[in-house]
Amino acid sequence: MDNKLLTLRGVTVTPVNVPMKRPLVTSVQTIVSAPMLLIDVQTQEGVTGHAYVFCYLQRLAVAVKAACDEIAEAVTGERLAPRHLAAQLKRHFRLVGATGVVNTALAGFDMACWDAMARATGSPLVELLGGRRRPIRAYNSCGLGMSAPETLAAEALELLEGGFKAVKIRLGRADLEADLRAVRTVRRVLPADVVLMADYNQALGRAEALQRCRALDDEGLYWIEEPIRHDDYPGCAALAASVATPIQIGENFVGPQAMALALAANACDYCMPDVERIGGVTGWMDAAALAAVSGTPMSSHLMPEISAHLLAASASCHWLEYVDWADAILQEPLQVVDGHVQMPDRPGSGIDWDAKAVRRLRIE
Ligand SMILES: [Mg+2]
Numbered sequence: 001m002d003n004k005l006l007t008l009r010g011v012t013v014t015p016v017n018v019p020m021k022r023p024l025v026t027s028v029q030t031i032v033s034a035p036m037l038l039i040d041v042q043t044q045e046g047v048t049g050h051a052y053v054f055c056y057l058q059r060l061a062v063a064v065k066a067a068c069d070e071i072a073e074a075v076t077g078e079r080l081a082p083r084h085l086a087a088q089l090k091r092h093f094r095l096v097g098a099t100g101v102v103n104t105a106l107a108g109f110d111m112a113c114w115d116a117m118a119r120a121t122g123s124p125l126v127e128l129l130g131g132r133r134r135p136i137r138a139y140n141s142c143g144l145g146m147s148a149p150e151t152l153a154a155e156a157l158e159l160l161e162g163g164f165k166a167v168k169i170r171l172g173r174a175d176l177e178a179d180l181r182a183v184r185t186v187r188r189v190l191p192a193d194v195v196l197m198a199d200y201n202q203a204l205g206r207a208e209a210l211q212r213c214r215a216l217d218d219e220g221l222y223w224i225e226e227p228i229r230h231d232d233y234p235g236c237a238a239l240a241a242s243v244a245t246p247i248q249i250g251e252n253f254v255g256p257q258a259m260a261l262a263l264a265a266n267a268c269d270y271c272m273p274d275v276e277r278i279g280g281v282t283g284w285m286d287a288a289a290l291a292a293v294s295g296t297p298m299s300s301h302l303m304p305e306i307s308a309h310l311l312a313a314s315a316s317c318h319w320l321e322y323v324d325w326a327d328a329i330l331q332e333p334l335q336v337v338d339g340h341v342q343m344p345d346r347p348g349s350g351i352d353w354d355a356k357a358v359r360r361l362r363i364e
Pocket of ligand 1: 199225226251
């Protein structure tokens with residue numbers, strides 16, 4: 001195998017807005033389309049690495065693009081060595097701070113660099129990271145928002161298509177009774193061997209969370225996610241200590257340092273970093289080491305294509321969060337068989353753009 005070193009030639013980015021098959025209603029926002037930035041890292045050797053990031057709000061794609069342009073100018077001509085470049089870019093952005101849109105751009109750039117390296121070695125990303133290709137069990141997160149109770153039951157059953165054995169419901173309705181009604185409506189129609197997770201998207205205060213989570217303890221939920229503000233680690237720790245259902249947090253960890261603090265504070269039973277917030281592949285692997293040594297089961301958040309590779313290379317791999325939001329712009333969308341995502345047998349993270357779809361969905 002030709003293990004060639006790469007030199008960065010440039011970075012191009014393309015903002016797109018991808019309509020979602022099923023809008024997602026959370027306790028904070030209704031999402032009907034996914035504004036994304038497609039990042040291509042070109043090398044002097046002719047290999048191009050691909051990655052995408054979610055921008056959440058369409059206008060912010062321009063801001064992430066500006067941060068990517070800044071990255072490109074800072075490191076073009078450098079050897080493509082993501083861990084080295086991450087340190088160099090952290091210095092470059094020290095005064096503005098590597099958070100927010102800068103953090104998003106850095107993570108996207110890092111993911112595209114790793115994709116290029118895997119392509120250059122001719123192996124799937126998971127193998128470059130020391131893992132092996134294998135199916136990863138996934139829960140279907142494409143629905144069960146804060147929809148009306150009448151539609152919840154039908155939606156829950158639809159989400160089992162593809163053999164999924166796990167789905168996630170969003171909570172944070174007007175009161176505890178409404179949350180209980182929603183959970184029971186869904187649980188009643190799901191087969192007994194199907195797992196149900198619940199996500200509050202930080203909707204509650206500490207006292208309200210204690211009351212609702214304790215009441216939910218009898219409902220058989222697999223985990224309760226982000227019941228309170230994501231960075232209130234003492235509050236999360238108090239909940240985790242007094243609620244029987246495992247508490248899940250992590251999609252808002254900015255960098256592995258945040259996860260280290262959360263784990264040290266016993267803020268959660270399970271963790272689920274987001275590759276776009278935790279620092280790309282480089283940050284994820286640091287976080288995976290923390291999860292492994294602390295024995296914390298680790299799941300992923302969004303971006304299932306690259307997350308499958310990362311989970312397969314993580315010792316405490318738990319569940320993959322499956323969403324189909326990028327399918328429309330990918331040549332070969334991720335396949336799900338028996339509720340497990342199948343890692344493609346091709347070099348890189350498996351992301352290649354459907355050029356026609358990208359032209360159609362491009363925004364500027
Ligand atoms: Mg969540």
